[in-house]
Amino acid sequence: MIIDVHNHPDWHGYDLNRFVANMDENGIDKTWLLSWESPNHEYNPIYIDLIPNPGPDGPISFARCLSYAERCPERFVLGYAPDPRQPFAVQKLRAAVEIYGVRVCGEIKLRMFLDNWDALDMYRYCGEAGLPVIVHLDYRLYSAGSNGAYHQDWWYGGAIENFANAIAACPETNFLGHSSGFWSHISGDDQYLTEFFGSGKVQPGGKLIAMLDKYPNLYCDISGGSGYSALKRDPEFARRFLIDYQDRVCYGRDYFDNIHQEFLNSLDLPQGVLDKIYYKNALKLVPL
Ligand SMILES: [Zn+2]
Incomplete structure (x- = not known):
């Protein structure tokens, strides 16, 4: 089984039929389907090319997730993350859990520090309701070549410390970390300040490792180019990491290719480890 x-x-141009056909091609049984609700001035306009009809709730509304889940309930696990800064966010999420069966809170991808007070309220509700929380973290990157100005205007979530504060403040809530600002801390180097995707051998002392050791409610979402390249940059380290943290890593894509499976399957991991990454950890977080 694969989740x-x-x-x-x-x-990325996939409607429901193409989506399900693509899952079949890649042996994926179920997908956690996540919203991305945000104010329209808080996301990078490059995404306009990928999203046909962004509405008042932002690039990917909960309504679109619900439409898929209603038409194909056996293949999708319903996710929803209202913008926690909006009034009544917790009430909206609770209503969606009770009425539509939302099981996951995600994706939270906002120009907001992840330890925002209103967000903490929402995470605490997720802990009570048994929803794992998926967050997107990208630093505001600086570049020497841009006249000293920042060149990455589309930061999300803040620094890894903002995420750590949230995890510590909500011990009953399970979190999945995702994207470059999270995965760059697999390594103890400081590439997270300048590079979107780190490269080269992983250095000891990564903050992500320390957080996994400190917080049992932290999980890793390997989806996207960020999770992929964080593992791919040092396959020897990746193999050891995936074995050491086999109970805390979940397979995901955030796209429609198969690079993550190809890489995981190339590492000669024990089948028991692969099973946890491919579906058992997901089932632990969201029993079906
Ligand atoms: Zn995503």
Whole structure:
């Protein structure tokens, strides 16, 4: 069995039929289908090319996730993350859990520090309701070549410390970390300040490792180019990491290719480890 814990409806040109056919091609049984609700001024306009009809709720509304889940309930696990800064966010999420069967809170991808007070309220509700929380973290990157100005205007979530504060403040809530600002800390180097995807041998002392050791409620979402390249940059380290943290890593894509499976399958991991990454950890977080 394979569960993809991170994907989106109407994303990169895929409608429901293409999406399900693509899952079949790649042996994926179920997908966690995540919204991306945000104010329209808080996301990078490059995404306009990928999303046919962004509405007032942002690039990927919960309504689109619900449409897929209603038409094909056996293949999708319903996700929803309202913007926690909006009034009544917790009430909206609770209503969606009770009425529509939302099981996951995600994706939270906002120009907001992840330890925002209103967000903490939402995470605490997720802990009570048994929803894992998926967050997107990208630093504001600086470049020497841009006249000293920042060149990456589309930061999300803040620094890894903001995420750590949230995890510590909500011990009953399970979190999945995702994207470059999270995965760059697999390594103890400081590439996270300048590079979107780190490269080269992983250095000891990565903050992500320390957080996994400190917080049992932290999990890793390997989806996207970020999770992929963080593992791929040092396959020897990746193999050891995936074995050491086999109970805390989940397979996901955030896209429609098969690079993550190809890489995982190339590492000669024990079948028991692969089973946890491919579906058992996801089932632990969201029993079906
Ligand atoms: Zn995503």
